[in-house]
Amino acid sequence: MNITIVGTGYVGLGTAIMLAYLGYQVTGLDSDEGKISSLKAGALPIYEPGLDDLLQAASPNLRWTTQYSDAIPDADFIFVCVGTPPLPDGHPNLQYLEGAVRSIAQHLDGKPQIIVNKSTVPIGTGDWVLRILEEHAALYATSHYEVVSNPEFLREGTALGDSLYPDRIVLGGSSWATGQMRTLYAPLIEQSFEAPAHVPRPRGYERPAVVETTLTSAEMIKYSANAFLALKISYANEIAGLCECVGADIHEVAAGIGLDHRIGTRFLAAGAGWGGSCFGKDTSALITTGQDYGYSMPILRAAMTVNERQRSLVIEKLQKHVRLLKGKRVAVLGMAFKPDTDDLRDAPAHDFILRLGRLGATAVAYDPVAMPRARREWTHLHYVEAVSASAALAGADAVIVATEWSEFRSLNWEEVLATMRGRVVIDARNIIREPLAAPAVLEQIGREQPQSAFLPASGLAAVKVGA
Ligand SMILES: NC(=O)c1ccc[n+]([C@@H]2O[C@H](COP(=O)([O-])OP(=O)(O)OC[C@H]3O[C@@H](n4cnc5c(N)ncnc54)[C@H](O)[C@@H]3O)[C@@H](O)[C@H]2O)c1
Ligand SMILES: O=c1ccn([C@@H]2O[C@H](COP(=O)(O)OP(=O)(O)O[C@H]3O[C@H](CO)[C@@H](O)[C@H](O)[C@H]3O)[C@@H](O)[C@H]2O)c(=O)[nH]1
Numbered sequence: 001m002n003i004t005i006v007g008t009g010y011v012g013l014g015t016a017i018m019l020a021y022l023g024y025q026v027t028g029l030d031s032d033e034g035k036i037s038s039l040k041a042g043a044l045p046i047y048e049p050g051l052d053d054l055l056q057a058a059s060p061n062l063r064w065t066t067q068y069s070d071a072i073p074d075a076d077f078i079f080v081c082v083g084t085p086p087l088p089d090g091h092p093n094l095q096y097l098e099g100a101v102r103s104i105a106q107h108l109d110g111k112p113q114i115i116v117n118k119s120t121v122p123i124g125t126g127d128w129v130l131r132i133l134e135e136h137a138a139l140y141a142t143s144h145y146e147v148v149s150n151p152e153f154l155r156e157g158t159a160l161g162d163s164l165y166p167d168r169i170v171l172g173g174s175s176w177a178t179g180q181m182r183t184l185y186a187p188l189i190e191q192s193f194e195a196p197a198h199v200p201r202p203r204g205y206e207r208p209a210v211v212e213t214t215l216t217s218a219e220m221i222k223y224s225a226n227a228f229l230a231l232k233i234s235y236a237n238e239i240a241g242l243c244e245c246v247g248a249d250i251h252e253v254a255a256g257i258g259l260d261h262r263i264g265t266r267f268l269a270a271g272a273g274w275g276g277s278c279f280g281k282d283t284s285a286l287i288t289t290g291q292d293y294g295y296s297m298p299i300l301r302a303a304m305t306v307n308e309r310q311r312s313l314v315i316e317k318l319q320k321h322v323r324l325l326k327g328k329r330v331a332v333l334g335m336a337f338k339p340d341t342d343d344l345r346d347a348p349a350h351d352f353i354l355r356l357g358r359l360g361a362t363a364v365a366y367d368p369v370a371m372p373r374a375r376r377e378w379t380h381l382h383y384v385e386a387v388s389a390s391a392a393l394a395g396a397d398a399v400i401v402a403t404e405w406s407e408f409r410s411l412n413w414e415e416v417l418a419t420m421r422g423r424v425v426i427d428a429r430n431i432i433r434e435p436l437a438a439p440a441v442l443e444q445i446g447r448e449q450p451q452s453a454f455l456p457a458s459g460l461a462a463v464k465v466g467a
Pocket of ligand 2: 120152153154155156157226229233266267268269270271272273274275276277278279337338
């Protein structure tokens with residue numbers, strides 16, 4: 001089976017490499033010539049742990065192009081993975097999707113071909129795509145095509161594991177088309193492929209559930225899942241604020257509620273709030289979809305409000321201790337929106353650096369992988385680049401831990417505090433486990449001083465209450 005992936009960003013690249021690893025002939029297509037030439041040269045344009053090794057293993061089955069004429073006619077499955085970034089009013093921008101679909105339509109071959117939508121798109125988009133294809137089919141005399149919605153649930157930083165060992169595969173479309181998709185995904189559904197050594201099958205993992213739905217339900221599942229996760233984090237953050245008021249510890253509280261299986265321990269980590277390219281965009285998109293139907297979604301609005309407040313809270317905690325930020329030097333540890341990615345979209349660190357600049361402070365920023373991307377994408381921000389975490393901290397009046405990279409978890413705080421001018425530590429990701437010795441000041445989210453319980457970034461599975 002031949003597969004074409006349109007859009008080789010975080011999702012398209014992972015999907016292309018994963019399907020090639022499973023043994024399919026895959027063509028990756030992108031309109032960005034720079035991306036395609038770097039892929040042709042064997043270099044990945046993004047950082048994703050383990051992806052380079054999988055690329056090596058899968059490369060005999062992969063080729064890259066910018067030409068639709070070269071990629072569409074022979075494809076049995078055409079995956080659309082282009083971006084759907086938010087417009088200022090909260091609706092997703094569908095111009096890339098429409099452009100891609102119109103280009104695909106011009107090169108359909110007349111044989112049965114399935115257009116698989118993996119981009120996160122507003123409810124109803126699958127039907128709209130069908131109409132675009134029908135328009136073109138009349139012009140180009142093609143007729144055998146179907147549209148399937150197959151939303152993607154991978155997380156950046158763990159994309160390979162999420163793709164090879166998914167919880168579920170959602171397939172929206174006609175029974176013929178979803179049947180074809182089941183055949184395509186058989187190695188995943190049956191877990192019959194040889195697990196790559198660097199992405200072993202998780203212990204206890206068996207196989208994904210397959211959920212067959214209508215196009216519309218599949219689109220709704222994707223948005224609703226992201227919005228639910230976003231509001232779960234906002235709930236943890238709201239409770240964290242109350243913990244600070246009453247003197248409770250959010251780690252203990254989150255563990256205590258999360259160990260109820262109906263609630264679950266994951267996505268209860270309080271901190272700087274959620275960022276990234278998906279949660280904000282998709283929650284807004286669901287709210288605006290509601291608006292289009294005159295339907296209000298107060299819970300989702302509140303989740304967004306809490307998330308905005310969370311970012312402001314970090315600067316307020318800094319102001320509480322540093323008071324006058326003008327002329328002060330503030331280290332910002334972490335720029336990516338989460339660890340193990342170079343993705344800077346909607347990263348809390350962006351807002352921190354912006355706010356520090358407005359308050360007259362100098363931000364000295366360090367990130368283990370995202371700095372080259374920040375140099376290209378954050379040209380509107382003023383900050384000083386540091387070559388390491390300790391270089392960022394040396395001489396700083398205060399520090400904000402914005403991203404919980406593992407190298408920040410293992411910092412020797414006693415040593416680095418000694419190199420700082422001031423000793424104010426705003427740990428916006430709750431990674432510091434031990435109290436810091438006076439005169440250092442440590443502010444975390446939802447707790448007064450670190451206790452013994454330690455909350456991993458994306459879950460509470462490792463927490464032993466009272467340990
Ligand atoms: N990033 C994630 O973790 C993630 C996870 C699940 C779903 N999604 C969804 O998947 C979609 C893609 O997200 P992403 O993060 O991979 O985006 P991205 O911006 O990293 O990649 C999109 C790619 O599409 C290319 N492109 C745009 N228009 C094109 C066209 N007409 N023809 C060919 N290529 C074109 C761009 O050059 C870019 O390389 C979005 O809808 C997003 O919401 C993302
Ligand atoms: O308990 C938690 C868990 C996460 N976060 C933050 O939430 C954001 C998103 O994290 P995560 O979900 O791990 O990363 P993404 O790569 O954005 O993945 C989300 O968005 C993708 C794009 O739609 C979906 O495919 C995934 O299923 C969904 O988890 C990040 O800023 C995290 O720091 C928290 O603050 N607390």
